[in-house]
Amino acid sequence: MYPDFLYIAPLVFVGFGGILLMLLSPFKQITIRMAAFIALFFMLCATGLYFYNISELYSYYPYAQTFGSMIVADNYSAYFSTILLAGAIFTILIGVHYFEKNRGFTTEFFSLFLFSLFGMMLLVHATELITVLIALEIASLSLYVMIGFQKHLDKRMEASFRYLVLGSISGAFFLLGTAFIYANTQTTKISQIGIFIQNNPQSDVMLLIMGVCFIFITFLFKIAAFPLQNWAIDVYDGAPYPVTAFMAGTFKAAIFGFILRFVLVDLELIIDFWDNILYVVILLTLLYGSFLAIIQQSLKRMLAASSIVHTGYLLIAFISIDITGKSAASSIIFYLVAYFLSSMGAFGLLSYISSDDKVRITYEDFRGFAHIRPYMAAMMSVFMLSLAGIPSTIGFIGKFYIFVAAIESGYTLLAVFGILATFVSIYYYFRLIAIMYFYPSAKMQDVPTLHGMAPYFIGIISLIIIWGGIGNTLITYFPGVDFLMDMARLAYDSLQVK
Amino acid sequence: MIGLAHYLVLSGILFSIGLFGVMKRKNLLMLFFSTEILLNAVNIGFVAVGRFYGDMSGQIFAFFIIAVAASEVAVGLGLIVLWYKRTGSIDLDSLQMMKG
Secondary structure, eight states, X not given: OOOHHHHHHHHHHHHHHHHHHHHHTTOTTOOHHHHHHHHHHHHHHHHHHTTTTTXXXXXXXXXXXHHTTOBOEEHHHHHHHHHHHHHHHHHHHHHHXXXXXXXXXXXXXXXXXXXXXXXXXXXXXXXXXXXXHHHHHHHHHHHHHHHTOSTTOHHHHHHHHHHHHHHHHHHHHHHHHHHHHHHHHSOOBHHHHHHHHHHSOGGGGHHHHHHHHHHHHHHHHHTTOGGGOHHHHHHHHHSOHHHHHIIXXXXXXXXXXXXXXXXXXXXXXXXXXXXXXXXXXXXXHHHHXXXXXXXXXXXXXXXXXXXXXXXXXXXXXXXXXGTSHHHHHHHHHHHHHHHHHHHHHHHHHHHHHHHHSSOOOBTGGGTTHHHHOHHHHHXXXXXXXXXXXXXXXXXXXXXXXXXXXXXXXTOHHHHHHHHHHHHHHHHHHHHHHHHHHHSOOSOOOOOOOOOSSHHHHHHHHHHHHHHHHHHHHHOSSSOOHHHHHHHHXXXXXXXXXX | OOOHHXXXXXXXXHHHHHHHHHHHOOBHHHHXXXXXXXXXXXXXXXXXXXXXXXXXXXXXXXXXXXXXHHHHHHHHHHHHHHHHHHHSOOBGGGSOOOOO
16 A cells, blocks of 8 residues: 555645746746746656556545545546646647747746646546536636636637636536435435435435436536537637647546546446437537538637537447446547547647747648648648548547447447548548648748747657557557557446445 | 425525526626526525535535635636726627637
8 A cells, every 4th residue: 555645646746836836927037938847847747656556456545534535546537637647748848839939928827727737637536526516617717717818819818708607607507416416315425326326216316317417417518519519619719729729638538537437436327317318419419510610611610610529429438338338438538548649739730830830720721731841741630630530540449449339339320420420520631631732832931940849749649649550560568559448447447446 | 394495496596597697698797696696506505405414514515615606706807807908898799709
């Protein structure tokens, strides 16, 4: 056994880093670059701590007396926190250039960034609904401010405002659901709710089911599924690129991290109630998301819309959970990794280009991009291929597992719909590749030299994506997809440890 | 005799009022009032349930929710001030909706 502190040390590191940066921010000597490196230092320390017992199955309540068993440290939370930390680290590494070039960013931004990361990590560690709410609010409140940080731009403010208003309503729904659950079961701890369900007949849990419905509404809102997806495109479009990347890749993973724990621990009974609703939600999410993605002219909006489609894929695996729990849950976890890598790469590349080059927004602006910047165009193509799920990228493997899980659980129709949505997605992803490669550049102006480290990190992400697609067949012993998948299964198992 | 059900119904009514306000109000300040009503409606529910079961945690939750609501409003009011300085209006319609 390790000392309790080691289990919560990553959380403490990230939270402490946020407070330290806040205290340092009045000093003019601290440049944005220095603040970014301080933030990176704390995040890397936290990531390192998650590797101390990586291959061992554990589930432990650190400081059970003090925290009242409201926080758990298990393989599951470690896996998700590592995803979140990796996402945050890449966001900072790629975004430093953007933050330096654009007006309005100060060192406080990084403090908020760490607070938001702290909230997300707490979200995947939490086993109690009020703790979940507080974690969710820490993460969201910091995000609202981060979105509106460049306050001289109307667009940012508007996006921030919208997200704030809608987010607080969804938070209220979450609370209402929690109140119902509390009224019914006299507890808000997830594991005890499960025990209550097992010990009581169906007729006694009606209020509980209502409560769970409200919590699901919040969940569907936060991941931008069908009836509640309208905010996503505007907010993603209005936010600065690095923040968009952070929201799309990382925040979504954190939300799924919570809801999977909530459902998997023992609410499988309640999923039955949701099956039919979720079925329709998935179909409409895929359909409407694809439609929205097709009609966009701006690349950022297209990526935002396509994130709705990806939510649809994730929900396909989510609905399969009650039948093939293990493979469906681990496929969700794996897909989150794949999607976060691809979207982080795509948004990161766009952010780098838009901070350094002339502003490129729409598809047309990328006309002949490959002739000006061959390497960047190649990387962009890798991200597009991975998002579309073409074999030899990690995106393909992620989709493969999801559809396998769906077919195994008997949701063949949903899998077919998912595959059709993938076909459609090839249209809007490949359109960019075609425009970059097969059209002459409108004007071959002088090419500004590359600088900063962002291109290298974007390159690393694209290599990881390709490695994820083909790696394991080449060198067996180097960690690749199988390693990620094994870890995801282990994370699932750790939820079952009583 | 006023029992748990009465409190829960009150909480439900307040929640509906808040929800209605969020949907109908055009004034941004009123919008935030409405979200406050939403959260406080839930608070009543928590405190009532906590009292009913003789469980203190329900009342502690209410404190946490008050803190969450306060921080939400702090961010919201900051944004409203900024928006008012820029546009001279706190009307919802002054946020010109970004077009898809």
